[in-house]
Amino acid sequence: MPAPSEPPACYYFLMTEHEADTRIRFRWFARTGPFVLLAAASLLPSSSAQEAKQVSTVSSSSTDATVGKTDALAGGGSPTIIIGFLGGYVSGNSPIRSEVKMAARLRADYPSGIRVETFANRDMSGAYNHILKFISASHQGKPTDEEKHQARVIVFGHSWGGTATVELARRLQRVGIPVLLTVQIDSVKHWYVDDSVIPANVEKAANFYQSNGMLRGRAKISAADPAHTNILGNFRFDYVKNPVACQGYPFWDRWFSKTHMEIECDPKVWKEVESLIRSELQRPTAAAEIH
Numbered sequence: 001m002p003a004p005s006e007p008p009a010c011y012y013f014l015m016t017e018h019e020a021d022t023r024i025r026f027r028w029f030a031r032t033g034p035f036v037l038l039a040a041a042s043l044l045p046s047s048s049a050q051e052a053k054q055v056s057t058v059s060s061s062s063t064d065a066t067v068g069k070t071d072a073l074a075g076g077g078s079p080t081i082i083i084g085f086l087g088g089y090v091s092g093n094s095p096i097r098s099e100v101k102m103a104a105r106l107r108a109d110y111p112s113g114i115r116v117e118t119f120a121n122r123d124m125s126g127a128y129n130h131i132l133k134f135i136s137a138s139h140q141g142k143p144t145d146e147e148k149h150q151a152r153v154i155v156f157g158h159s160w161g162g163t164a165t166v167e168l169a170r171r172l173q174r175v176g177i178p179v180l181l182t183v184q185i186d187s188v189k190h191w192y193v194d195d196s197v198i199p200a201n202v203e204k205a206a207n208f209y210q211s212n213g214m215l216r217g218r219a220k221i222s223a224a225d226p227a228h229t230n231i232l233g234n235f236r237f238d239y240v241k242n243p244v245a246c247q248g249y250p251f252w253d254r255w256f257s258k259t260h261m262e263i264e265c266d267p268k269v270w271k272e273v274e275s276l277i278r279s280e281l282q283r284p285t286a287a288a289e290i291h
Contacts, residue, residue: 078135078147078150078151078152079113079114079115079134079152080113080114080115080152080153080154080180080280080281081114081115081116081117081130081131081134081135081151081152081153081154082103082106082114082115082116082117082153082154082155082156082277083117083118083119083127083130083131083153083154083155083156083168084099084100084102084103084116084117084118084119084155084156084157084161085099085118085119085120085121085124085127085155085156085157085158085160085161085162085164085165085168086099086100086118086119086120086121086157086158086159086161087121087157087158087159087160087161087162087186087188087264088121088159088160089120090120091120092117092118092119092120092123093118096247096248096249097264098158098264098265098266098267098269098270099118099156099157099158099161099264100118101270102270102273102274103116103117103118105274106274106277106278110281113281114281115134117130119164121157121159121160121161121163121164121190122160122164124164124167124168124171127164127168128168128171128172129141131151131153131172131177135147135148135150135151135153135177143177145176148175148176148177149176149178151177151178152180152280153172153177153178153179153180154179154180154181154182154183154277154280155168155169155179155181155182155183156181156182156183156184156185156273156277157183157184157185157187158185158186158187158263158264159185159186159187159188159215159217159260159264160188160190161185161187162184162185162186162187162188162195162217162218163187163188163189163190163193163195164190165182165183165184165187165195166182166184166187166193166194166195166197166198166199167193167195169182169198169199169201169202170199172201173199173200173201176201177201178201178202178203179201179202179203180203180204180280181202181203181204181205181206181276181277181280182198182202182204182205182206183205183206183207183208183273183276183277184205184206184207184208184209184217184218184221185208185209185217185263185264185269185273186208186209186210186215186216186217186218186260186263186264187207187209187217187218187221188215188216188217188218188260189218195218195221196218196220196221196222197221197222197223197224198221198222198223198224198229198231199224199229200223200224200225200228200229201228202223202228202229203228203229203230204229204230204232204276205221205223205229205230205231205232206231206232206233206235206273206276207220207221207231207233207234207235208235208237208263208269208272208273209234209235209236209237209263210236210237210238210239210259210260210262210263211236212238212239212240212259213257213258213259213260214256214257214260215256215257215259215260216259216260217260217263219234219236220234221234232276235272237263237266237268237269239258239259239262239263239266240259243262244262244265244266246261246262246264246265247265249261249265
């Protein structure tokens with residue numbers, strides 16, 4: 001019996017984002033499934049190996065119930081650009097993802113003085129070029145040395161997006177651009193990229209992870225130069241003991257990367273991430289609650 005032919009290109013265009021994402025992942029699993037299942041046996045946690053840890057509060061001053069709306073800047077000078085990377089094969093504007101939801105809240109609360117953009121992790125070059133255009137007065141992507149020095153950049157990402165976060169910071173380091181903060185959420189190493197060592201151009205870095213299931217996040221990050229980079233902490237979450245319901249996620253995530261999915265949709269995690277980001281912006285002038 002002949003193999004079914006590939007659907008025409010218009011078929012993918014007519015599919016929804018989640019249907020396309022699921023189809024791509026299913027085809028990949030059909031080819032590599034036996035190897036994945038064999039690896040799963042070695043990745044599943046043993047009951048004795050998982051020690052219960054309570055995640056610490058990242059910042060007592062920044063995790064209050066209220067945060068501020070403002071149109072100004074922390075330093076009163078250069079605007080801040082915030083870049084977020086999504087994980088896996090997810091597009092940069094998937095509306096169910098916490099990265100995109102948080103970006104929308106920040107845009108609403110800071111109508112001027114900041115730029116917030118989210119990208120697919122495979123579009124690291126697009127994010128890099130976006131930063132260069134944003135920090136240059138001409139918006140031509142050719143900032144002066146002074147503009148580079150005054151740049152205010154924050155980068156965060158989940159899964160492969162965590163690796164893209166570190167990779168982007170390294171690329172900015174090569175051209176002399178500092179990074180205020182990097183945040184990795186269940187960062188997963190992507191091919192040859194080392195996501196464990198934070199480059200010296202990063203002022204502060206935080207890592208949130210879980211260590212259950214087939215896909216487990218990076219448990220520890222460290223500074224290439226501790227004199228220049230402050231590692232705020234490696235914060236562990238346990239979704240075996242404290243599961244989270246994730247609405248609207250595709251079946252692949254629910255079946256094969258459940259805990260990895262849960263940290264992405266956990267509101268507690270994203271409240272901490274958002275508080276860290278807001279702490280780099282100007283103090284509030286009016287109260288607005290994080291939902």
